[in-house]
Amino acid sequence: MGHVSIERIKRLVNESILHTLDFVDFETCVNCIKSKQTNKSKGGAKRSSNLLEIIHTNICCPNMNATLDVFKVFKVEVEKQCGKQIKILRLDRSGEYYCRYTDNGQAPSTFPKFLQEHGIAA
Numbered sequence: 809m810g811h812v813s814i815e816r817i818k819r820l821v822n823e824s825i826l827h828t829l830d831f832v833d834f835e836t837c838v839n840c841i842k843s844k845q846t847n848k849s850k851g852g853a854k855r856s857s858n859l860l861e862i863i864h865t866n867i868c869c870p871n872m873n874a875t876l877d878v879f880k881v882f883k884v885e886v887e888k889q890c891g892k893q894i895k896i897l898r899l900d901r902s903g904e905y906y907c908r909y910t911d912n913g914q915a916p917s918t919f920p921k922f923l924q925e926h927g928i929a930a
Contacts, residue, residue: 811837859890864898876919896929
């Protein structure tokens with residue numbers, strides 16, 4: 809909820825819509841002060857300096873239950889090519905890595921457990 813600014817009140821007085829007011833007693837309200845404040849900058853994101861330090865991923869796949877198997881193949885191939893291990897895997901958290909249920913309606917996928925077992929932060 810807001811209120812009319814002092815400038816608008818002065819215009820209403822000048823247009824004879826409001827009676828003359830003494831503007832000496834008007835103070836800036838706490839909410840007006842707070843609304844004009846900005847949050848302290850958190851600083852920029854730190855860029856990775858090493859290969860495979862951070863990998864950003866997203867999946868477009870008709871069979872989301874194949875996610876873990878496809879990632880295992882990708883992980884082995886890319887680590888073999890680069891001679892390094894994946895340290896951090898960034899996900900968009902939209903659910904494709906965490907399939908709601910398997911094809912037969914069983915428990916959710918084991919993708920998070922796989923990442924943890926292989927020392928990959930998600």
